[in-house]
Amino acid sequence: MGGRYIYLRDNTDGKFWSTSWMPVRSALDEYTCRHGMGYTIIRSVSRQIEAETCYFVPVGENLEIWELTLTNLRKTTADISIFSAVEFCLWDASDDSTNFQRNFSTGQVEFVDEVIYHKTEYRERRDHYAYFACSEKLAGFDTQREAFLGRYRGWDSPAVVEAGESSDSIAYGWQPIGSHHIKVQLKTGESKQIVFILGYQENPKEAKFDPPGSQVINKKPVKRTIAKYLQPKNVEAAFDVLRDYWIELLGKFQVNTPDEHTNRMVNIWNAYQCMITFNLSRSASYFESGIGRGMGFRDSNQDLLGFVHMIPESARERIMDLAATQLGNGGAFHQYQPLTKRGNNDVGSGFNDDPAWLVLAVAAYLKETGDWAILDAPVPYENEHGSETPLYEHLQRSLQYTLDRLGPNNLPLIGRADWNDCLNLNCFSDTPGQSFQTTTNKEGRVAESVFIAGLFVLAAKEMVEIARHRQNKGDSAKMQQAARQMEETVWKSGWDGEWFRRAYDDFGHVLGSKDNEEGQIFIEPQGICIWAGLGVEDGRAKKALDSVAKYLATPHGIVLQQPAFSQYYLHLGEISSYPPGYKENAGIFCHTNPWIMIAETKIGRGDQAHDYYTRINPSKREEISELHKCEPYVYSQMIAGRDAPTPGEAKNSWLSGTAAMNYVAITQAILGIQPQYDGLEIKPVIPSKWQGFEAIRHFRGVRYEVSVIRKGTGNRVSLLVEGKNVPGTVIPLPDQGVRILKVTAYIG
Ligand code: GLC
């Protein structure tokens, strides 16, 4: 679906204006756009006519409601025309924007009982259509774009709106649209509600046409839905359902801390963004066209970490989908298509960090739910029937994949890339436009990743616990040994003296070391290795984090590496294709910042952790919106780094792993409320000036009401559960039937 428009026309003098997503602002006296959980309200006043439209999708429906309320603020009666408009997509976004020689001749619509039906290609192999209905008697309609807009005109001044008269056009080829025309007379102070429904319907193949054998689409299934939602009272009821749905979801974790920006993000917007990234992965947004990437294997596993507490059942399903695309050798398709749930062959496999993320996702799911049975569920490889093994074995193969691919230093081979999609050490692309993601000109037997080593340790330690819970001592000991071995390798070849190195390239040269001229220190291995526990006890973690503070931290967040790459390096790949300060080339790649926050909490530095949290917190950054430029409630993938001309300018908001990772960092590491296999852990590492905070956390059917009270300057925790001392930091699972637990955590 393309743009959505509502135009108003004053029929006494022919003046018109738009009051929707793309208003002609100069014609408006007031304009506000307010987003809430699953809805948007756009309000405007022009020529003393107030228009407020609430756009939302009712829970469980394939339709969008536009509920318009018009109010006459004049002292006289108003004679107003309303024109709705929507541009239909011809179902295949790529074809729609390229294949004009065909698709200017395929468009078809029906106009029946005042409802516009868009049915391009329904006559052949499609069995789905769109419909656009309105609650009012129509003065006219249009379904052909040129008839509506007029020649050489745009959406800012459609000819039909200017004339005050629809042309009742029926699209046959060209560019189908939907537009209703409604005339209203509003007395002084009078309000009127008008409902539009924009819906989508799929019919069973055998019931496509009505009557059968005709070319007329079967509308029976939507008639009732249309009738239902054209009633304002049903619209209001649906909106209440949507509101309650979100109240329940957000209610699973609420906090009250001394910092309003923490509260706003944790309680509302960060959680909301986690839901959006979980659902959409990196498919469609303003920055993602929706026709390129499907569900990323590593992305979706990470998105799950910030979402699993909201709807664990959906997380379970996602885990099953992801694991079913895994390859027999433990590797993973880098992406899969959400509709077919099949691995994407064009991109293929070979991003060597991918499989390990599955272990972290499953660990998070187990900790949240205690659903150990999931590990015995049979799951195929590459969706091939007959290849099923228990999910547990998928996890084992995931880690074995790393162990089977060690390089000259015994560090994991990087393959096409690790978490950093742009560190393409086997690519060597010198052809313009070639994809860095799929081009591989080297065998890949030399280039190694310290990042994957850290990730492996983190994931292997989870496997140790998981195996132990399954009473599998052998597996547990084996993974413990593998993790220990990998740690030793990191200390031997991955430690640079003051920080963790990043990688070894195809020539066996180090990257992310003081021996490099550019790219001396990278953020990713510092975050992941310390998160995995490396150097926490012996001071080397502190050293690495001090180096991060010294070389990478800026007032707007922590940049990805320094010094930035000043030129394109054939042997490094896409990372050096970006101008310095942007994206992976020393931008503040926000996704990585929470790893440092988590690492800071591992060494007990709550002030530093929360300071980093605040630097990229969109709510806090509202103060500098002129610079930041993105929404003040949603994380962006990137904030320009210090090497860019506009440090602090954000880009690519919404679909980013930043959402889940920040959620994990603030809720689990800083506030320290973290699900564990055997209970809920309370282990805050908060700023020293905070005297405490309160939280409500729903966990395995119990509502935990937590008060954290500072008694001293440290982070040591003593727990009182229902007034009784509990040793350690994990609250054991209560007896069946207990619904509420009051917890006091003294820290000091
Ligand atoms: C993008 C990708 C993610 C990758 C990151 C760093 O956010 O979606 O998979 O890890 O870039 O390159």
Ligand code: GLC
């Ligand atoms: C580009 C981006 C990177 C993203 C990748 C996904 O390389 O720089 O952030 O992960 O595209 O294909």
